[in-house]
Amino acid sequence: MKNRVMILGSTGSIGTSALDVLAHLGSDWEVVGLAAGSNAKKLAEQANRCRPEAVALVEPGSETTFRSAIGYAPRVHIGPDALSQLVDSVDFDCAVCAVVGAAGVKATLRCVELGKRIALANKEALVVAGSILMPLARKSGATVIPVDSEHSAIFQALHAGRKEDVAKVHLTSSGGPFRTWSSEAMEEATAEDALRHPVWDMGPKITIDSATMMNKAMEIVEARWLFDLHPEQIDVILHPECIVHSLVEFRDGSMIAQLGSPDMRGPIQYALTYPQRKTSPASRVDLCAIRQLSFQRPDVERFPALRIGYDVARQGGTLGAVFNAANEAAVGLFRDGVIGFRDIARYVERVIRDHVRNDAPTLEDLLTADKWARHEVAKCTVC
Ligand code: NDP
Numbered sequence: 001m002k003n004r005v006m007i008l009g010s011t012g013s014i015g016t017s018a019l020d021v022l023a024h025l026g027s028d029w030e031v032v033g034l035a036a037g038s039n040a041k042k043l044a045e046q047a048n049r050c051r052p053e054a055v056a057l058v059e060p061g062s063e064t065t066f067r068s069a070i071g072y073a074p075r076v077h078i079g080p081d082a083l084s085q086l087v088d089s090v091d092f093d094c095a096v097c098a099v100v101g102a103a104g105v106k107a108t109l110r111c112v113e114l115g116k117r118i119a120l121a122n123k124e125a126l127v128v129a130g131s132i133l134m135p136l137a138r139k140s141g142a143t144v145i146p147v148d149s150e151h152s153a154i155f156q157a158l159h160a161g162r163k164e165d166v167a168k169v170h171l172t173s174s175g176g177p178f179r180t181w182s183s184e185a186m187e188e189a190t191a192e193d194a195l196r197h198p199v200w201d202m203g204p205k206i207t208i209d210s211a212t213m214m215n216k217a218m219e220i221v222e223a224r225w226l227f228d229l230h231p232e233q234i235d236v237i238l239h240p241e242c243i244v245h246s247l248v249e250f251r252d253g254s255m256i257a258q259l260g261s262p263d264m265r266g267p268i269q270y271a272l273t274y275p276q277r278k279t280s281p282a283s284r285v286d287l288c289a290i291r292q293l294s295f296q297r298p299d300v301e302r303f304p305a306l307r308i309g310y311d312v313a314r315q316g317g318t319l320g321a322v323f324n325a326a327n328e329a330a331v332g333l334f335r336d337g338v339i340g341f342r343d344i345a346r347y348v349e350r351v352i353r354d355h356v357r358n359d360a361p362t363l364e365d366l367l368t369a370d371k372w373a374r375h376e377v378a379k380c381t382v383c
């Protein structure tokens with residue numbers, strides 16, 4: 001029996017790497033569904049190559065381009081509900097959830113509800129709706145396996161002991177392109193500067209989130225939900241070489257780390273094949289060639305995002321949705337040249353401060369909070 005895989009966000013950095021991994025894994029694996037936002041040309045090219053039975057394209061304006069480039073007759077879902085329609089129309093075993101941002105939340109939740117294996121890259125789904133997603137997975141029997149390299153590392157390292165013996169997890173961070181920049185220099189940083197990540201090759205939104213360290217803030221919240229940890233059990237350390245992907249510290253002081261090259265094909269493949277391990281297309285680490293691995297404390301004054309991440313993880317409720325939406329909106333304004341780099345954290349902090357939290361939100365409440373936060377960010381630009 002073949003493993004039937006659906007990729008939501010197939011045209012992005014993770015989606016493209018996932019297709020690479022599936023090509024490497026070979027004929028036991030079959031791509032049965034692909035979905036993208038607006039990149040019709042790339043979606044059609046991927047579909048012509050993998051021949052999924054159905055595809056989804058969210059942006060209706062891209063339909064004509066898609067139809068003229070597709071070389072066979074898959075079922076095609078178009079429009080704002082296309083992702084969920086795709087999920088409901090295809091029989092699949094595993095979904096790679098790799099849409100960027102809150103746009104991926106509903107379809108990810110639907111995959112979880114269906115009790116499937118979820119290779120979860122869309123960390124925003126946990127930041128926004130972790131309080132709904134994880135209980136839903138327990139109820140439906142879905143297996144949620146993180147693709148995020150740090151969380152994949154923790155997931156792997158946790159196999160060394162019992163959950164009740166975990167003292168802490170240490171999330172590693174490259175520190176992004178501004179690790180050594182002063183606050184003053186960061187005030188002047190351009191989108192081009194922020195998009196130049198020193199190690200990882202990723203989509204634009206997560207690359208900017210790495211520069212502000214909002215990405216690490218989200219990963220604190222992601223770890224809180226995935227591994228059912230108290231925020232105090234989640235530590236962040238800088239590790240510019242990006243070889244140690246994260247560590248688990250047990251109560252006896254033993255620390256179990258997972259190491260590998262900075263290549264997302266590693267954690268993507270692990271999420272697909274777990275508990276099996278297969279040879280990987282990712283390159284091998286030569287520790288003697290690297291010679292040194294370094295670790296530092298992050299500077300919370302220069303990177304206030306970390307403080308925000310802990311606050312959001314502690315308070316929960318609708319705050320995750322507000323945090324994520326405010327950040328998405330502020331990153332958009334920064335990329336458009338409307339606000340400065342350091343304004344991203346200022347805007348997010350202001351919107352979080354003004355939010356009246358609902359501690360037991362429904363999905364509807366979370367979506368409303370998301371909308372409210374985007375509106376507040378837009379208002380900030382005129383105040
Ligand atoms: P990209 O920007 O490269 O790709 C995003 C994907 O989502 C594309 O396929 C895009 O389609 C699709 N998309 C965008 N907007 C919508 C929408 N409104 N509806 C449906 N689909 C949409 O992002 P990445 O691959 O870098 O990141 C994907 C997710 O994985 C993010 O949550 C990120 O945080 C996480 N992640 C990424 C890592 C990486 O190395 N890249 C590492 C760890 C986590 P289109 O091309 O048509 O716009």
Ligand code: MG
Nearest residue numbers: 148149150219
């Ligand atoms: Mg990560």
